[in-house]
Amino acid sequence: MKINFILNNEELKIDIDPQFPTLRFLREEKGLTSVKTGCGEGECGACTVILGSLDNGVLNYKNVASCILPAGELNGKHLVTLEGINGPELSPVQKAFVDEGAIQCGFCTPGFIMSITGFLLSDRDITMENILNSIDGNICRCTGYYSIKRAAEKILKIVGTGIDNKDRISSLAGLSAIPDYFTEIPERLKGLTGSPDMDSESTAKENTLYIGGGTDLLVSGSGKPNPDVRFISDIKNISDIFEDNNFIHVGAGSTVEDIIDSEILNKYFPGISDFMYLISSQIIRNTATLGGNIVNASPIGDLSVLFLVLDPVLEIKSGDGIREVLFKEFFKDYKVMDLEPGELILKIKIPVYPGKRFFNFEKVSRRKYLDIASCNSASCFYLEGDVIKKCDLSAGGVAPVPLYMKESSAWLTGKEVSKEIMNKVIEIVMDEISPISDVRGSSDYKRELLRRLIKAHFIKLNGWLK
Ligand SMILES: Cc1cc2nc3c(=O)[nH]c(=O)nc-3n(C[C@H](O)[C@H](O)[C@H](O)COP(=O)(O)OP(=O)(O)OC[C@H]3O[C@@H](n4cnc5c(N)ncnc54)[C@H](O)[C@@H]3O)c2cc1C
Numbered sequence: 168m169k170i171n172f173i174l175n176n177e178e179l180k181i182d183i184d185p186q187f188p189t190l191r192f193l194r195e196e197k198g199l200t201s202v203k204t205g206c207g208e209g210e211c212g213a214c215t216v217i218l219g220s221l222d223n224g225v226l227n228y229k230n231v232a233s234c235i236l237p238a239g240e241l242n243g244k245h246l247v248t249l250e251g252i253n254g255p256e257l258s259p260v261q262k263a264f265v266d267e268g269a270i271q272c273g274f275c276t277p278g279f280i281m282s283i284t285g286f287l288l289s290d291r292d293i294t295m296e297n298i299l300n301s302i303d304g305n306i307c308r309c310t311g312y313y314s315i316k317r318a319a320e321k322i323l324k325i326v327g328t329g330i331d332n333k334d335r336i337s338s339l340a341g342l343s344a345i346p347d348y349f350t351e352i353p354e355r356l357k358g359l360t361g362s363p364d365m366d367s368e369s370t371a372k373e374n375t376l377y378i379g380g381g382t383d384l385l386v387s388g389s390g391k392p393n394p395d396v397r398f399i400s401d402i403k404n405i406s407d408i409f410e411d412n413n414f415i416h417v418g419a420g421s422t423v424e425d426i427i428d429s430e431i432l433n434k435y436f437p438g439i440s441d442f443m444y445l446i447s448s449q450i451i452r453n454t455a456t457l458g459g460n461i462v463n464a465s466p467i468g469d470l471s472v473l474f475l476v477l478d479p480v481l482e483i484k485s486g487d488g489i490r491e492v493l494f495k496e497f498f499k500d501y502k503v504m505d506l507e508p509g510e511l512i513l514k515i516k517i518p519v520y521p522g523k524r525f526f527n528f529e530k531v532s533r534r535k536y537l538d539i540a541s542c543n544s545a546s547c548f549y550l551e552g553d554v555i556k557k558c559d560l561s562a563g564g565v566a567p568v569p570l571y572m573k574e575s576s577a578w579l580t581g582k583e584v585s586k587e588i589m590n591k592v593i594e595i596v597m598d599e600i601s602p603i604s605d606v607r608g609s610s611d612y613k614r615e616l617l618r619r620l621i622k623a624h625f626i627k628l629n630g631w632l633k
Pocket of ligand 1: 210380420445454469
């Protein structure tokens with residue numbers, strides 16, 4: 168695939184396998200060794216780079232893991248490594264790390280600097296919480312993190328107060344946090360030949376491979392060669408989230424961070440952002456898409472389990488037409504879905520029902536953050552007083568698929584919320600699931616986990632009703 172992009176301050180036109188990991192391209196072909204090879208699976212952050220793209224004429228930057236970033240994704244974009252932000256003096260971010268002793272062996276340091284600089288370049292408010300979120304996927308094995316936290320506080324003081332949010336790039340350049348050439352990037356990106364804007368109508372073939380973030384496909388370099396690779400980020404409007412005619416439309420290309428930022432989703436489903444922070448780390452959340460999570464079909468896929476209880480319809484591009492499938496009926500068996508080769512998920516459409524709505528998501532993993540679930544579960548209740556008018560329950564890690572709990576959900580409808588119905592529905596839930604013993608726990612352990620997660624839904628529901 169021929170791609171045209173800007174690497175640091177240099178425009179490149181190259182021919183490359185679109186699934187080739189960006190990390191390997193940077194180190195092996197460009198000699199940019201600030202980008203470190205760590206885990207190779209997006210877990211450690213040592214390979215973090217910044218990716219900038221023009222979206223509707225606005226330049227957006229985000230920090231991403233280059234080890235699982237497919238090279239084809241660079242087309243039409245600005246890729247930045249530490250070499251691309253180095254100037255004659257240390258940047259305020261680099262200086263804060265040095266001053267606070269936030270560097271020991273130094274292996275992870277470029278990744279931390281890139282995550283924080285990428286965050287400063289984004290449009291998020293500069294707060295301590297947001298700086299720390301930006302490095303939640305960067306692991307350091309020697310500093311103990313306190314010195315890194317002190318460096319973050321210093322950055323907040325120096326950059327946070329000196330920044331003009333209306334023109335962040337010029338402002339950051341003025342503070343020497345990035346070199347001056349960044350101010351010319353928007354114009355330079357417009358001039359690139361390779362910024363395709365594909366219609367979803369572009370004919371797909373049976374063997375077409377769609378790539379969202381590649382965070383599933385590229386783990387351990389498992390992307391199989393394919394002559395017809397298409398990038399979801401090149402498809403028009405596929406990342407839009409909007410409200411229309413009593414439906415919330417969530418584009419399949421929306422990333423986990425897009426969901427965190429969505430005012431509409433946060434308005435209707437308060438707490439959804441907090442649940443999203445339980446998914447991986449920002450360098451993954453910045454690229455991992457909803458469509459990729461669904462089609463990955465992992466029985467513990469957090470987004471699938473969460474969205475199952477919102478009662479949505481999937482809109483799927485199939486040949487020349489569009490078909491709709493109830494999400495509850497989409498998963499058939501382990502990794503078997505109602506999706507034919509070459510079909511593209513465009514969006515999910517969530518109906519907005521009237522009435523009082525309670526929504527909750529629970530996840531248990533070996534550690535709270537940065538881990539996949541042993542068991543997860545979501546619930547959505549519509550209530551009139553204490554009476555359940557509609558209920559949807561789901562669970563992950565207890566069946567071959569992300570499981571919509573049909574029997575339990577139906578049984579709860581029409582009941583009044585009480586301890587008794589909680590205990591009774593747990594019995595029904597236990598009959599609906601079929602967990603197996605694996606590395607994440609024995610089948611009995613997973614039953615016990617889900618029992619507790621269902622209780623957690625009811626305890627929170629009860630607190631919310633009071
Ligand atoms: C370090 C790390 C941590 C992770 N943590 C979590 C976690 O906490 N919770 C969790 O649920 N997952 C986690 N994952 C798994 C993964 O990141 C998510 O499942 C993610 O949402 C996959 O999306 P993607 O866009 O990267 O998928 P991709 O890798 O791009 O694609 C996955 C599959 O979906 C297909 N596809 C993508 N989009 C479409 C579409 N619109 N239509 C049709 N087919 C499509 C692709 O062809 C491919 O077969 C983690 C992964 C990593 C590497």
